[in-house]
Amino acid sequence: MRNKENTIIALLTCLIFLGLTCLPGIPVFAAEPYKIGCIFSVTGPASFLGDPEKKSAIMLAEQINQKGGINGHPIKLVIYDTEGDPTKAVLNINKLIFHDKVLAIIGPSRTPTTLAVIPIVQRAQIPLISCAAGIKITQPVKKWVFKTPQTDAMAVAKLYSYMKEKNIKKIAILTVANAFGESGKEQLLKQAPGFGIEVVAKETFGPKDTDMTPQLTKIRATPAQAVVCWGTNPGPAVVAKNMKQLDMKIPLFQSHGVASPKFIELAGKAANGIILPTGKILVAKDIPDSDPQKPVLLKYIKDYESRYKSHVSGFGGYAYDGLNLLMMAMQKAGADKAKIRDELEKIKGYKGVSGIFNFSPSDHNGLTMDAFVLVKIVDGKWQIIK
C-alpha cells in the first residue's frame, strides 16, 4: 500500500515538472549555459560597426534561448568593448579566455583589432569568428580564425566583371590614403590584368581632403574610360561632386565603403549614375524572390527594426551570421572547443545576411563575389543592375 502511494506521488511530481517546462515562453533549462564571448567596438570611432553588432548578437541570443537554446543548453553572451583599440582588444580577449572561460568568440569589429588578437586565440586554441573585412584575417588560413564579412577582393571582382562585360579596358583609380583605401588599391591593381583591364592612373587623396580636382584633372588627361574611387565618407562624395564640376563624362564607380544613404545625402545630385557593389541588405526588398538569401534578410531586418526601433545597418549582420554559424556548429559539437572548430569548417550552404557561406579547410570566409550585388544610383535611389 505504502509503496503504491509513493509511486503516485513520484508520478505527480514528474507531471508537475513536465508541465512547468512545457509552459510556453518560459523555457526551463536543466543544463549549464554555454558561454560565448563577444568583443565589439561598441564605442569610439568605429562604433558604427560595433553598436549594431552588439545589438544583433543580443537579439539573436534571446531568440535562440526562447526556442530552448542549443540542445537544451541556454547561451550566455559575455560582451566587452574594444573602443576600436587593439590594446584593449588584447586585454579583453585574455579576459574572455582565461577569466570568463568562454567556448568561442565573436568579433572584434575592426581589422587592426582582429589582427592583434589572432596570435592569442591561436595559442589558446579557441574558435574566433571575426566581424572585420580585412582579407589578411583569413588569408593565409589560420586554424582557429573564421570571418563573416565580405572582403575587398570580392567587391573588386564584382566590379571588374561588370566592366569586362561593358568593354571598359582602361581605368583610373583614386583611393583614400588609409587602411581601407590601401587594401582596395592593392586588390584593384592585383586583379586588373585577370580581367583584361589596364590601370592608366593611380591617384590618392587624404581622408579629410576637401578638393580632389587636381587628381581628377590629371585623370582627365589620361585615356581612362572610367574612374574607380575607393574610400569611406566624406572623400568619395567630394570626388563625385568634383567630377561634375570638371564636367567629366566618364562613369564613376565607387566601393562598398559608401553603400549607405549618407553618401547620397552628401553627394546630392552628383550621386546619380554612380555604380557600386554592396551587400544585399541595402536593397533587400528589391532583390528577386528567387534569391535564397531574401527570406533571411527580410527576417533579420524586421526583427532588428521592431526590437530596436531604428534603421538596420549592413554591419550588424556580421555578428548575426557569426552567432548563427556558431550555433550550428555547437549543436553538433557541444561544449568541445576543438570539435566546434571542426564543425564550423564543415558548414556548407548556410544562408546568412552577408551571403551564402561554404567553409572549407582552405577557406575560412566561405563567401564568393555573389555576396555582392551591383547597384546604380538613380534619382537618389539604389537600383540593382545585375
Next chain:
Amino acid sequence: MDLAAQTLQFLFSGITNGAIYGLIALGFTIIYNATEVINFAQGELVMLGGMIMIALSRGTNLPIPVGFVLSVAAVSFIGALFERFTIRPLRNPTQIGIIIITIGVSILLKGIAMFVWGKETLSSRPFSHMAPIHVGSATLDPQSLWILGITFGILLLLQLFYQKTITGKAMRACAFNKKAAGLVGIPTQKMVLLSFVLSAALGAAAGVAITPITMCSYDMGTLLGLKGFCAVVLGGLGSTMGSVVGGFILGIVESLGAGLISSGLRDAIAFILLLAMLFVRPQGIFGIKEVKKI
C-alpha cells in the same frame, strides 16, 4: 588635354582653396592686430558658421542671404561670449596665457559641435545652381566665384576700416602698445571685444561660403585653422593684404604640387613652403622686421 590646359585647371582649384585659406587668415589677423596673439579657435569659428547655416537651412527653404546673415550674427555673438568670459577675466593677461585659452576654447567648441551635430559630415546647398563655367578646356565652379568675391569684399572693407576709420586706427594702436593706447583715451577692453566679434563674423562668413564645396564636420576646423595659420605666416603677421596673398600662394602651390608632382604630397608641400619661408624671411612677405630693444 595638354599640360597648359591642365595647369590652368590646377590654378583654378588653387585659387579657390587660396581664397578659403585667405579668409581664415584674415580672421587671425584681426585678433592679432588688436591683441598680438594668435587665436587658435579661428578654425572652429569657421566650422560653427558652416554648421549653423546647415542647421538653419535644413528642411526649410530659408533664402541663402537670410541664412548667411543669421549664421554670421550667431557666431559673432559666440565670439563676444568667448572674449567676455575667457579672455577678459584674466588678471595678468600674458600672450602665452591667452594663446593657451584659445586652444582650450577650440577644443570646447569642437566638443560641443560633436554633441549637437554628431560625428557625421554634413553638406549644404550651393549659393547658385549653375553649371560649371568653361574657360578654355578648364572648368570653374560658380561657388568658387562666390568665395573669391567674399574674400575680396572683406579685404577691401578691412583695409578701409584700418586705414580710414578712427576705430580701426584705435584698434591698431591697442596692439602696438596697450598701455599707451589706454593713456590716450582708447577703450582698450572694448577694442579687444570688437576684434573677437569681427573675426568671429569673418570666420562664420568663410564657413557659410565654403561648406557647399568642402562640406562640414565637427572636426574640420583644426586643419583649416592650421592652413590659415600657414597663410598668415607666409604673408606676414598683422598684414591684411599679406594674409590674403599668403592664402593664395599656399592654395596654388598645394594644387600645383598635388597635380604635377604627387597627390600624396599635398599637405607636405604646404608645410615645406612654410618652413622655407621661416628660414628665408621669417617676418613674411608683407611683414615688417620686428626690432626689439632690450
